[in-house]
Amino acid sequence: MDRGLYIAASGMLAEQVRQDQLANDLSNATTPGYKADRATQASFGDLLLADRTSGRVIGPLGTGVRITGQVTDLRPAALKQTDEPLDLAIEGEGFFLVRTPQGERFTRNGRFTALPDGTLGDQLGNQVLGPDRRPVRLQPDGTVRAQDVGAFNVPNAVKAGEGQFTGAAAGAAPGTVRTGALETSGVEAARTMVDMMASLRAFEAGQRAITTIDETLKQAAQQVGNLTG
Amino acid sequence: MLHGLYSAAAGMAAQQQRIDSVADDLSNVSTTGYKPARVAFRDLVYADGPRGGSPGVLVGSGSASTVVGRSMRQGPVEQTDQPLDVALEGPGFLQVRLADGRQALTRDGQLRADSQGRLTLHTGELVDPVIRIPAGGDAGKVAIAPDGQVTLDGRRLGQLRLVDVAAPNGLDGGPGNTFVPSAASGPIRAAAATTTVRQGALEGSGVDTAAAFADMIEAQRGFEFASKAIHTQDQLLEIANGVKR
Numbered sequence: 001m002d003r004g005l006y007i008a009a010s011g012m013l014a015e016q017v018r019q020d021q022l023a024n025d026l027s028n029a030t031t032p033g034y035k036a037d038r039a040t041q042a043s044f045g046d047l048l049l050a051d052r053t054s055g056r057v058i059g060p061l062g063t064g065v066r067i068t069g070q071v072t073d074l075r076p077a078a079l080k081q082t083d084e085p086l087d088l089a090i091e092g093e094g095f096f097l098v099r100t101p102q103g104e105r106f107t108r109n110g111r112f113t114a115l116p117d118g119t120l121g122d123q124l125g126n127q128v129l130g131p132d133r134r135p136v137r138l139q140p141d142g143t144v145r146a147q148d149v150g151a152f153n154v155p156n157a158v159k160a161g162e163g164q165f166t167g168a169a170a171g172a173a174p175g176t177v178r179t180g181a182l183e184t185s186g187v188e189a190a191r192t193m194v195d196m197m198a199s200l201r202a203f204e205a206g207q208r209a210i211t212t213i214d215e216t217l218k219q220a221a222q223q224v225g226n227l228t229g
Numbered sequence: 230m231l232h233g234l235y236s237a238a239a240g241m242a243a244q245q246q247r248i249d250s251v252a253d254d255l256s257n258v259s260t261t262g263y264k265p266a267r268v269a270f271r272d273l274v275y276a277d278g279p280r281g282g283s284p285g286v287l288v289g290s291g292s293a294s295t296v297v298g299r300s301m302r303q304g305p306v307e308q309t310d311q312p313l314d315v316a317l318e319g320p321g322f323l324q325v326r327l328a329d330g331r332q333a334l335t336r337d338g339q340l341r342a343d344s345q346g347r348l349t350l351h352t353g354e355l356v357d358p359v360i361r362i363p364a365g366g367d368a369g370k371v372a373i374a375p376d377g378q379v380t381l382d383g384r385r386l387g388q389l390r391l392v393d394v395a396a397p398n399g400l401d402g403g404p405g406n407t408f409v410p411s412a413a414s415g416p417i418r419a420a421a422a423t424t425t426v427r428q429g430a431l432e433g434s435g436v437d438t439a440a441a442f443a444d445m446i447e448a449q450r451g452f453e454f455a456s457k458a459i460h461t462q463d464q465l466l467e468i469a470n471g472v473k474r
Binding site: 012196 | 243269272274281283285292297300302320394395412423440457461462471474
C-alpha cells in the first residue's frame with residue numbers, strides 16, 4: 001500500500017523538473033535564436049506482483065515516473081526585421097560559428113557587435129567566424145556583408161547556455177544568412193503556458209493521490225480492529 | 230525545488246533592463262544625434278535538474294540581457310537653415326575636446342561660437358582642432374563645405390575633423406551628447422571618405438518611436454510570462470505544502 005505514496009511522489013518530482021524547464025522557456029520568450037526544450041518522461045521498470053502464500057501472479061505494478069531527458073526543438077523560428085546592420089539571422093537551418101575561450105561554439109542569436117579590431121563579434125565579445133573559419137572583417141562603413149558570415153550545418157547541436165550550442169559542423173548550412181533581421185525565440189508562449197497549467201494540475205493530482213493514500217492508511221491504523229467502532 | 234523560481238526571476242530582471250533602456254530611448258526621441266541602445270538577450274547556464282529527472286536532464290537558469298552599445302544607423306537629417314548647425318551623413322563623428330582635455334566624439338552638430346569666437350558644441354565642448362571666427366566676423370556668414378572645411382567670406386578658418394572608431398558600439402558615454410573612446414571601441418581614426426557634412430541641418434534622434442513602442446510591449450509581455458512562471462512555481466510550493474495536513 002505504501003508503494004502508492006512513492007509512486008505519487010515520483011510523479012510530483014517529475015512535474016517539478018518539467019516546471020523548471022518551462023520556467024526557463026518562458027524566461028527566454030524574447031531571446032533571439034532561443035530553442036525551447038521538451039521534457040521526455042518514462043516510467044521506471046514495472047514490478048511483477050505475486051501472492052506470497054499461493055505464488056499466484058497478480059500482475060505488473062508501475063513504480064513511478066521520471067524525466068529521462070529533454071529534446072531541444074531546433075526548428076527555425078520566424079525572423080524579425082530590425083534593419084540594424086549588425087543584426088544577423090539565418091533563414092532556414094544552420095548556425096553561426098563563434099570562437100570562444102572554450103573552443104568553437106554555434107549560435108543562432110545574431111545580435112552581433114563590432115570588435116575593436118574591426119571584426120564581427122557576438123554579444124559576449126567572441127569573434128564570429130566566416131565560411132572559411134576566419135574572423136569576419138567589417139566594411140568601412142561599419143556594416144557586414146551577409147556572404148562574409150559563415151552558416152554551418154550542425155546536425156546534433158546541444159545547448160550549452162549563453163545562447164551557444166556545441167556540436168560538430170558538417171559543411172555549409174542549407175539556410176542563408178540575412179542582415180538586418182533577428183530570429184525570434186522558439187518559445188511558443190501560448191503552448192508553454194498551457195503546458196505549465198497541465199503540469200501544475202498533474203502535480204496537484206499527485207498531491208491528492210498522496211493525501212488519499214494517507215487517508216486510507218489512517219483508516220487502517222485507527223479503525224480496523226477498533227472494537228468500539 | 231526553487232530552481233525555476235530563480236530562472237523566472239532572472240527573466241524578469243532581463244526584461245526590466247530592456248524596459249529601462251527603451252524608456253531611456255523614448256525620452257530621447259528628440260535629442261539631436263541620439264543613438265538608441267541595442268539590448269541583447271541570451272539564455273544562461275544549464276545545470277542538472279532537481280530530483281525527478283535522470284542524471285543528464287538539464288535545466289536552464291533563465292535569461293540575461295546586456296546593452297551591446299548603440300545603434301549607429303543614420304538618423305533623419307532635418308533642415309534648420311542655421312549656419313552653425315551641421316549634420317553628418319554617413320558613419321563617423323565630429324571630434325571635440327572635453328573640459329578635462331580628453332578627446333570625444335559626437336554627432337550632435339549644434340555648434341555655436343563662444344565669447345572668444347571659438348566653435349563649440351551647445352554644451353560647451355570645443356571643436357577639436359579649434360576653429361576661431363575672427364573678432365568682428367559674422368557667424369551667420371560662415372560656410373561649411375561637405376568635407377568639413379570652414380570658411381568666412383572665402384577665408385579659410387579651419388577644418389571640422391571627421392573621425393570614427395573601429396567599433397562604435399564600444400564607445401563610452403561622455404558628457405552631453407558626446408562619446409569617449411575606450412579599449413572596446415579602438416582608437417580614433419579618420420572617418421570614411423564618403424562621410425560628408427551638411428550645413429544648415431541637424432541629425433535627429435535615431436529612435437524609431439513605433440519600433441521602440443513595439444519593443445516596450447514585447448518586453449512587458451516577456452516580463453508577464455516570467456512573472457506567471459513565478460506564480461506557478463509558488464502554487465507548486467503551496468500544493469507541496471498541502472501534502473501534510
